Amino acid sequence: xxxxEEKCEACQVGAPRVKPDEQEQFLKELDxxxxxxxxxxxxxxxxxxxxxxxxxxxxxxxxxxxxYSSALEFATKVANLAENENxxxxxxxxxxxVRVWWWTHAIEGLHRNDFVCAxxxxxx
Amino acid sequence: xxxxEEKCEACQVGAPRVKPDEQEQFLKELDxxxxxxxxxxxxxxxxxxxxxxxxxxxxxxxxxxxxYSSALEFATKVANLAENENxxxxxxxxxxxVRVWWWTHAIEGLHRNDFVCAxxxxxx
Numbered sequence: 001x002x003x004x005e006e007k008c009e010a011c012q013v014g015a016p017r018v019k020p021d022e023q024e025q026f027l028k029e030l031d032x033x034x035x036x037x038x039x040x041x042x043x044x045x046x047x048x049x050x051x052x053x054x055x056x057x058x059x060x061x062x063x064x065x066x067x068y069s070s071a072l073e074f075a076t077k078v079a080n081l082a083e084n085e086n087x088x089x090x091x092x093x094x095x096x097x098v099r100v101w102w103w104t105h106a107i108e109g110l111h112r113n114d115f116v117c118a119x120x121x122x123x124x
Numbered sequence: 125x126x127x128x129e130e131k132c133e134a135c136q137v138g139a140p141r142v143k144p145d146e147q148e149q150f151l152k153e154l155d156x157x158x159x160x161x162x163x164x165x166x167x168x169x170x171x172x173x174x175x176x177x178x179x180x181x182x183x184x185x186x187x188x189x190x191x192y193s194s195a196l197e198f199a200t201k202v203a204n205l206a207e208n209e210n211x212x213x214x215x216x217x218x219x220x221x222v223r224v225w226w227w228t229h230a231i232e233g234l235h236r237n238d239f240v241c242a243x244x245x246x247x248x
Binding site: 075082083088091093 | 192196
């Protein structure tokens, strides 16, 4: 089944993350999406040690537009897709461009859903 | 005149930046906006030295919402304001929150326009 034919499934803490070799496979079905890894580091001074660092994978793509109204129109379509799938990305709107990051908060990484939604974003 | 009663004026390279003491004055007219300073550093290896670093001030605020549709509705209003004023911020939409950054590309910093638009964003 193609990614675009799938529907987001309800996702909970403990659901499986997409493994690196599966990521590569899915990326081949997508157009210009990349997987970025964000690192978050917490360091503290004081007795109570809460230092930690974590990594989170996200699917990212930047779309270019010739003007603001086209960019806004596309951003709105992505937002409507998000509501339909009940899965919500980060959408960043600026003059002439829209950037989209899909990832799954509940598992702090990439679920199959994210690739499904990326494929559907390209269809808009 | 109140910021909200002003209109964005056409802004070009060489237009005056808002000075730090003026920034403080304007911030008092605004609700929870802050000025952030972003630093961009370019370093290179090789004969041709293009290393440089630059700072850019931006007005920033985060708005919280109880659901996605309220956040989307607000983001759309900000985008429409941007088109009306012909001045375009970075709008970041996620579930339950919208973040807005106003600054002026042409002067790589803050123009009076940005404070005017921030005040109008709060009115939406």
